[in-house]
Amino acid sequence: LGCGDASFTAQALANTTIASYKGIDLSEPALEIARDNMNSIPCEQTLIHGDFFEVVSELGQKQQDSFDGILSSFAFHHLSFEQKDGIMAQLSHLLKADGVFILIDIVSTDGETRDAYLRRYLEGVYQDWAQLTPAEVSMVEGHVLSSDFPETQTTLQSLAHKHDFNRVECLYRDPLNTSQVLCFYKSSAKSPLQLGAV
Secondary structure, three states, X not given: OOOOOOHHHHHHHOOOOOOEEEEEEOOHXXXXXXXXXXXXXXXXXXXXXXXXXXXXXXXXXXXXXXXXXXXXXXXHHHOOHHHHHHHHHHHHHHEEEXXXXXXXXXXXXXXXXXXXXXXXXXXXXXXXXXXXOHHHHHHHHHHXXXXXXXXXXXXXXXXXXXXXXXXXXXXXXXXXXXXXXXXXXXXXXXXXXXXXOO
């Protein structure tokens, strides 16, 4: 979801037995690069130009697709809470039994307001993104302030429970505690939501 140029995905899928891959992105130029990057992966491939929120809703309505794994990397936070709620419901239905939704994204801390989180995030940008020009930093700042809507891990876990994910695991948290890698697992065996963390 928001596959971009699929450069990291192609590296991750190298030497695997993946049978099919479907990528969705708003950027046609990024999808063109993704086609090149995925050339070395011998599997059925579909790249869709569109808004992933709308495309996922369409896939859910058609009920023709199911997936072992779904990945979203730094795209989910652009959605409103209501959209996140809706798409988690769709993803739960689109995943096969024992499938996993992998979310790599910004995550705020419990009790932290959006404004407080964005200030903290941008402090890291000002301090550590030394390769950017002042104009590029300004562009990042504008994008973050207008388009980033992080949720807490607790909120994401609540959505997982609501939409029948059985386990949530945090595989990674960055040193500034601004971003996480979260796995939301579906299980064929019904069980209470289990939480894991690093």
